[in-house]
Amino acid sequence: MDIPEQFVIRERDHRIHDPFGPEKLARLGEVLGLAPGARIIDLASGSGEMLCTWARDHRIQGVGVDLSSSFTDSAIARSIELGVSDAVSFEHGEAVAYVDTYKGERYDVASCLGATWIGDGPLGTVDLLDMLLKPGGLVLVGEPFWRETPPSEEAARGAHATSIDDFATLPELVRSFGEHGWDVVQMVLADPDDWDHYAAAQWLSTRRWLDENPGHELWQEMRDELDHAAYQHVAFTRPLLGWGVFALMRR
Ligand code: SAH
Numbered sequence: 001m002d003i004p005e006q007f008v009i010r011e012r013d014h015r016i017h018d019p020f021g022p023e024k025l026a027r028l029g030e031v032l033g034l035a036p037g038a039r040i041i042d043l044a045s046g047s048g049e050m051l052c053t054w055a056r057d058h059r060i061q062g063v064g065v066d067l068s069s070s071f072t073d074s075a076i077a078r079s080i081e082l083g084v085s086d087a088v089s090f091e092h093g094e095a096v097a098y099v100d101t102y103k104g105e106r107y108d109v110a111s112c113l114g115a116t117w118i119g120d121g122p123l124g125t126v127d128l129l130d131m132l133l134k135p136g137g138l139v140l141v142g143e144p145f146w147r148e149t150p151p152s153e154e155a156a157r158g159a160h161a162t163s164i165d166d167f168a169t170l171p172e173l174v175r176s177f178g179e180h181g182w183d184v185v186q187m188v189l190a191d192p193d194d195w196d197h198y199a200a201a202q203w204l205s206t207r208r209w210l211d212e213n214p215g216h217e218l219w220q221e222m223r224d225e226l227d228h229a230a231y232q233h234v235a236f237t238r239p240l241l242g243w244g245v246f247a248l249m250r251r
Contacts, residue, residue, distance in 0.1 A: 001094060003068045009209045009222060010202040012070065015078070017046040018114040018142055019190040019198040019243045025050055026057065028188045028245055032138065034058040038108040041065075041132050043095040044115030048075025048088065055084035060109075062088040065098045099128055106134040113142030113245060122173065123180050126248060139182065139248040145170045147242045158236030170242060177248055186247035192238050199233045 011017050016025060029050075034040075036059035042051055045064025052075070054060045066072050075090040091098070095118045110129035112118060119125030122143045129139045146169050150156040156164045168176060177184050206226045213219060 001067065002070075005218060006222065006225075008068065008070045009218065010206055012209075013205050014198070014201055015047055015049045015074075016198070017071070019195040020113075020142075020188075020245070021194050021197055022049075022053070024188055024190065024194060025053060028140075028186075028247075029054045029058055031186050031188065032109070032140075032247060034060050034109070037061060039063075039105070040109040040111065041107045041129075043098070043110070043112040043118060043129065045072075045075060045090060046114075047071045048078050048090050050111070050113065051075075051088045051090075052078045052082050052084055055079070055087040056082045060087070064088065064090040065093050065095055066090065067092070067094055096128065099131055102132060107132050107137060108134055109138045109140060111140035111142075113140065114243075116141060116143055123176060126177070126180060126182060130250070136249070138185070140245055141248065142243065142245040143167075143173065145173045145242045145244070147240055150236075150240050155236055155240065158232050159241045160232075160237060161241075167241070170244075174246070177246060178251075181251050182248040183251055184246050185249050187244055189242060189244035195233070195238055195241070195243070199229070199237065203229050 038060045040051060040060050040062040042062060042064045045051060045066045048064050051062035051064050055062060064075055069092045072090050072092040079085040079088050110132045112125050112129060116122045116125040119128040122141050125141055126139055133139060144167050146167050150164050153163055161167060174184055203226060206222055210219065210223055
């Protein structure tokens with residue numbers, strides 16, 4: 001099992017598959033006050049940038065699980081590049097299946113950044129991560145939210161949602177964590193510049209792929225997507241959608 005190839009075409013050169021630049025990821029690592037040797041499990045770990053840089057900067061130990069074999073290979077290569085391959089490991093696998101069969105030691109931190117569909121939304125994902133967590137541990141959830149409620153369903157779809165109901169506003173999201181029994185104890189939010197960086201890198205990767213792969217079965221689909229990608233970003237995603245990582249501790 002693997003993710004659709006379109007994701008890999010768009011993001012094959014991304015180190016972070018979310019609207020966070022390296023500075024925001026570093027800031028998140030700093031504000032959590034991670035102790036050396038802290039154990040972190042990262043579900044949907046992508047290309048492993050969070051665990052690899054935090055192993056380098058904070059001496060954490062980590063395990064990443066991701067459904068993309070391509071991104072998992074990149075994560076392993078990155079851990080070797082940064083000299084942290086003894087501290088972090090990456091597995092190709094499905095996150096829910098991983099949790100269902102997990103019998104090992106519990107973690108100090110359990111995270112899922114930008115893939116909360118694994119738990120049918122942010123709160124279900126918190127519950128999933130909780131199953132891997134030590135008492136008193138930290139959950140990290142990376143999730144989009146509406147900066148302002150979209151004026152129409154069409155605008156929501158333009159911002160890559162299936163409907164307005166896909167996401168909450170920031171106050172609704174923060175309140176929902178509290179009502180679910182968790183304190184929000186840290187938060188780092190993306191800004192429009194982070195979105196630009198994430199989205200625009202997809203356009204260049206897609207364009208290069210198109211030039212290199214004439215005749216590929218996905219060529220026309222990716223061509224049609226690129227025709228509208230930059231416009232959709234500036235018209236809908238950039239003004240409407242926010243993104244952030246929320247650190248939670250059980251009340
Ligand atoms: N957390 C990473 C990646 C976010 S992108 C980062 O911030 O860079 C979303 C990731 O979810 C992709 O790497 C994709 O391969 C992965 N993914 C999607 N469905 C998954 C599933 N069911 N189990 C595990 N990983 C999944």
